Amino acid sequence: MTILAARRQNTVIGDTIARVLSRVNAITQGGPGHTRPSYSDEESAAHAVVEDEARALGLEVRRDPAGNLFARLRGGDPVAVPLYVGSHLDTVSQGGAYDGQAGVAGGLALIAALRAHGATPAMDIVLTVTRAEESVWFPVSYIGSRAALARLSPEDLQARRVDTGRSLADHMRDQGFDADAVLAHEPPAPARFLEFHIEQGPVLDAAAEPYGIVTAIRGGLRYRAARVHGAWAHSGGAPRHGRADAVAAFAELVVAMQRVWDELLAQGRDLTVTFGRVDAATPAHAMAKVAGELEFCLDMRSEDVAALDLADRLLRAEIARIEAAQPGIRFELGRQSRSQPAALSQAMADLVARGAERLGDRPRRMLSGGGHDAAAFAAAGWDSVMVFIRNWNGSHCPEEAMDEADLARAVEAVFLALAEDRT
């Protein structure tokens, strides 16, 4: 490739990323952060922007019954296994400017660069924009990608969105899609899937590395609506012993699970433990009352199902210990939901690494703590890989930050891998 060609491709990648991020984020610019719920008007508006971009590139656009967008650049060899590249456009409540949309922008930039450079690869490249990846809205993982892969169940379609209380099927219909057809449709033949995504953790930023290659995605074990039942009492009238204080019992559990976490890490096990939402602030709660109720979420993740099972057993043991020590306290974990850990493709990781090498980069191989659509594709037997982009200021928050140049460099690495791979 000439220096001039490299510059042009670089400009196309950078411009596409900047334009797509800017257009998508403009939809929800009121702030704080960006809020595009799963199967909301805001998510549909973001999809329309990307569809418009894909049509402008001359791609073959289609949607499946769940509203996932596929925009195809035909390759040189019709029997080569296609490469699907993309991510999602929904966000958590008050999310950031990169989680999801950076991967969509990166996928489109990759195809734009291949187009601009005339570097048609052997296989079809299919920009893949899923729906409803963020599981904060419905208690179901990877809704869009699993719908695409014909892996949603009728029960999943009846799950209620936490803010509206209405079903997934209803919200799909609201956005013009067909919940019944989702269950019936024929999924694409297993192929290859690549997802650019911000890391959502501090590893790359701390190491001053612009991007990394993900080899596995942690699975999760979650209690979304756990409760502590105690006894309401007067803060000044109820003595130390005899109280059944839901806040004190919850605090003991949190501290105990931090210790469990340390112990499992010391054993060399992979684990995260997060109590992300705690509600003892209902109209019944007051400064002058011992809390008789508390609601909380618990999210544990690991690349290793056995570590999750062990952490869950230790959780139950700690609860039993606290209940025995504090009569009147009863924990109710509620329904458990799980997502399975996913091993990604060694061959796909090597492909990305070859492109990176041509840029002089040696991206690290790393774990993903967050769940991603790539996990759903991997679970369905696709050769999948993710490329993580360093980010900072946290994630799932308005402050979420990323340097577009880091994403452009990662896209360029994949471009070079595919350009080398072309017919």
Add this chain to the structure above:
Amino acid sequence: MTILAARRQNTVIGDTIARVLSRVNAITQGGPGHTRPSYSDEESAAHAVVEDEARALGLEVRRDPAGNLFARLRGGDPVAVPLYVGSHLDTVSQGGAYDGQAGVAGGLALIAALRAHGATPAMDIVLTVTRAEESVWFPVSYIGSRAALARLSPEDLQARRVDTGRSLADHMRDQGFDADAVLAHEPPAPARFLEFHIEQGPVLDAAAEPYGIVTAIRGGLRYRAARVHGAWAHSGGAPRHGRADAVAAFAELVVAMQRVWDELLAQGRDLTVTFGRVDAATPAHAMAKVAGELEFCLDMRSEDVAALDLADRLLRAEIARIEAAQPGIRFELGRQSRSQPAALSQAMADLVARGAERLGDRPRRMLSGGGHDAAAFAAAGWDSVMVFIRNWNGSHCPEEAMDEADLARAVEAVFLALAEDRT
């Protein structure tokens, strides 16, 4: 006293208690529980019921500028120090059938029995029905009794009711009272004050004792709007070390303060420690996010100011320890508010005990954990005492329970003390 006389007095006490409680609670019978906000139409309607009862007994009725009701039974000796007996009629939101109104019913029953028995004591007996005792409505303690005692400030009168956002002065005017006159009026000369009230704690019920004599009212040290600041992060992406998890830091503080509480109790100090309200359930909080913020209330109470000061120093030491161990975590306690402990009158306690002895009772001497109008009278130099009635099912809640016979027995003890004391 003959057996017949004792039976008659008993019947009068029991009937009066039953009738007053029934009439007052009928005003707010829609449920759940009883809600008579401070300076509301409901509180005024309850006052009207009691005024009607007092007039039926032929008492001399007057109201002060704040709407407190005084209904006087003339004693035998015009220079004897009067005994004021009563409580309040407002409730918390969704409160119970006894907190406040039981003490008003008890006071009226005492006077009715003295009347019925012709047992005129030396001193005047003044049924005292205060306004606005429950500090959940306005952030001011003992509004009615402090108004009666000319201890409210102009700033207090500008405090806003939490539900309406309107000032105390405005709410007084709505109910026909005069906020300006409250600041100017001449309080009654310091005298004696007796308040019947449910215990709002488990001590008497656990000991199977119908009533007890309160020797002191705990003071409070409160942080109504404390916060933990941490860093938002992805639950699966943020490793154990480097997290600044507001929920985990808060849990450590709660557990540490339970330990501090145990240590102070072991030293023989009086203390309660309650984290009654915890909010990590805003739109920014989610299952899949490490919490970057958490808001909480802390309420500590003791009969001993030095114990509160010590607990506050230990609180700050624990916070410093947690902040040092968890970089990125910062506690912000916010404004501290205090109420002073009140020592009640030994002589008044002995008076009640003498009456009890005539019934064959030996009521325990105990602390009050909750604040009460008696604390305001004690702070103004009145010889004050409280008689606690056992209760169960908690307090400040619809389930609040009490046996009217227990209250009747306590009233009878005071009746006998006064009958003995008469001229």
